[in-house]
Amino acid sequence: MEIVRPDSVAGVLDALASHPDALVLAGGTDTMVLVNAGALRPEYVISLRHVEDLKAWNARFIGAGVTYARLEESEIAALAELSRTVGSPQIRAAGTLGGNLGTASPAGDALPFLAAVDATIELVSKHGSRTMPWDEFLIGPKQNALEPAEIILGAHLPDDMPWRTAFAKIGVRQAMVISIASVCVTRNEAGETTVALGAVGPTVLRARRAEMMVSAEKDPDEAALDEFQRLVSEESRPITDHRSTAEYRRMAVGVLARRALERCLV
Ligand SMILES: Cc1cc2nc3c(=O)[nH]c(=O)nc-3n(C[C@H](O)[C@H](O)[C@H](O)COP(=O)(O)OP(=O)(O)OC[C@H]3O[C@@H](n4cnc5c(N)ncnc54)[C@H](O)[C@@H]3O)c2cc1C
Structure with a gap:
């Protein structure tokens, strides 16, 4: 196996152009699980670890190479909260936002945040860059719109x-588990509310009817919160798998969304 470690985006794109089947490796916390299990045998690996441009982070942009350990310090409550829940300190030190987008798991914990704030994703190749809404990038379970020779x-x-903003998730225990259900809720000063759901559909979902209903409530009372919870559960599209049943996920995501909304109302 050959490993190259470019220190610029241009260097990554050059390496990718000459080795289109290369494995792009960020923190390796998803990829190395597959390599260790023998499911992936890359011959050529392009490490992103030394690409400073991918580590840029400011109030309006999060580079693909920014780790959860850094995002834990975010002033955006949901972003800090979700980052604190990922894996262990070792996983958070290595795992990146770009890796979560690259894997595109329906249970990726950064993805409900990106969906709830209507983030756009910037991709770059030797032909230039293109930016697309999150829901055009995340197109299915573990599927995204990344083209060959393109990086995030x-x-x-x-x-x-x-x-x-608030984030909440549930797993079979408190740490080191993939979410059974997760939510990110945002609410602005005018009461406009967004709700994004993770691990309860083929990819991240927005609960649009629940959003519309609760955005019309200036100061939601218990009945409004009940209805919000019901709509979120109704709008989820969970499946039963080895982690949980569809019924439990449907119930749990409504409860989580209500709790996250209550935190946004305080
Ligand atoms: C023990 C353990 C616990 C975990 N807990 C959680 C958890 O709680 N929540 C959660 O969401 N995830 C969890 N994960 C999964 C993983 O940590 C995250 O998905 C993380 O965001 C992956 O980032 P990475 O940098 O390690 O990605 P990598 O493994 O390096 O890459 C993942 C995929 O993304 C691609 N990729 C990475 N960066 C780019 C880029 N810039 N451009 C194009 N493609 C790119 C890679 O080619 C690969 O296909 C856990 C993993 C482990 C092993």
Whole structure:
């Protein structure tokens, strides 16, 4: 196996152009699981670890190479919260936002946040860059819109980031588990609310009817919260697998969304 370690995006794209089947490796926390299990035998690996441009992070942009350990320090509550829940300190030190987008698992914990704030994803190749809404990038279970010879540069956040944000997830235990269900809720000063759901559909989902209903409530009372919870559960599209049943996921995601919304209302 040959490993190259470019120190620029241009260097990565050059290496990818000459080795289109190369494995692009960021933190390796998804990829190395497959390599160790023998499911992946890459001959040529392009490490992103030394590409400083991918580590850029400011109020409106998160580079693909930014780790959860760094994102834990975010002033955006949901982003810090979700980052603290990922794996263990070792996983958070290595795992990146770009890796979560690259794997595109329906249970990827960064993805409900990106969906709830309507992030756009920037991709770059030797032909230039293109930016697309999150829901055009995440197209199915473990499927994204990345073309061969293209890499993820990062995620752009909107100028009018919501006032309040909250993230919640549930797994079979408190740490080191993949989510059975996860949610990110945002609410701005005008009461406009967004709700994105993870691990309860083929990819991340927005609960649009629940959003519309609760956005019309200036100060949601218990009945409104009940209805919000019911709509979120109804809009989820879970499956039964080795981690949980569809019924449990449907119930849990409604409860999580209600709790996250209550945190945004305080
Ligand atoms: C023990 C353990 C616990 C975990 N817990 C969680 C958890 O709680 N929540 C969660 O969401 N995930 C969890 N994960 C999964 C993993 O940590 C995350 O998905 C992480 O974001 C992957 O990032 P990475 O940098 O390690 O990606 P890598 O493994 O390096 O790459 C993953 C995929 O993305 C591609 N890729 C990476 N960067 C780019 C780029 N810039 N451009 C194009 N393609 C790219 C790679 O080619 C590969 O296909 C866990 C994993 C382990 C092993």
